């Protein structure tokens with residue numbers, strides 16, 4: 302039941318070099334931000350309709366829970382997750398993005414951000430989530446609302462989500478500005494090996510100190 306592998310069930314459930322975490326690690330830059338009360342998400346940028354969506358309105362777009370493993374570039378994977386959330390595509394329909402939009406910037410309370418190609422966002426397992434295995438997300442894990450992009454490394458799953466910005470041109474987010482991590486795909490090393498390209502595996506380090 303690894304939705305994270307998406308349309309590639311031939312790939313191993315746990316990408317090479319990853320260790321299964323028994324407890325959910327906490328990883329982020331800086332402090333847990335205070336955020337907005339009441340919580341709302343601004344949809345803006347290359348859209349026809351800029352909107353502020355209160356958390357309750359996002360929760361009305363709830364879908365069936367999403368089973369998806371997640372993988373951090375620092376080397377741990379968290380398995381057996383059922384995420385409760387609203388599909389990204391249902392949320393973006395509220396803002397009616399311009400057809401020329403190609404990228405998304407997810408903004409966190411406190412100023413952290415991450416950029417993601419819209420083709421990666423428009424998969425059925427990408428969602429704005431507020432609970433894992435029936436438990437509301439605690440603030441340390443991005444509560445009350447975070448993004449979930451399970452087929453990419455977890456650093457794209459923006460915690461404390463306060464805004465989504467549609468972009469025509471790509472722009473780097475917080476870590477992407479000077480990032481050596483150009484590979485977003487936890488299974489890329491395995492694919493490289495399959496193809497005998499000798500692609501190096503990801504090293505066990507990460508952005509946050």
Ligand SMILES: Nc1nc2c(c(=O)[nH]1)N[C@H]1C(S)=C(S)[C@@H](COP(=O)(O)O)O[C@H]1N2
Nearest residue numbers: 326327328329330373409442455456458460
């Ligand atoms: N706002 C924000 N979101 C973030 C981060 C961050 O520093 N700030 N770190 C990312 C990284 S690198 C990881 S591995 C995951 C960790 O989520 P967790 O602490 O819930 O395990 O959050 C991602 N989302």
Ligand SMILES: [Mo]
Nearest residue numbers: 373374375456
């Ligand atoms: Mo990470």
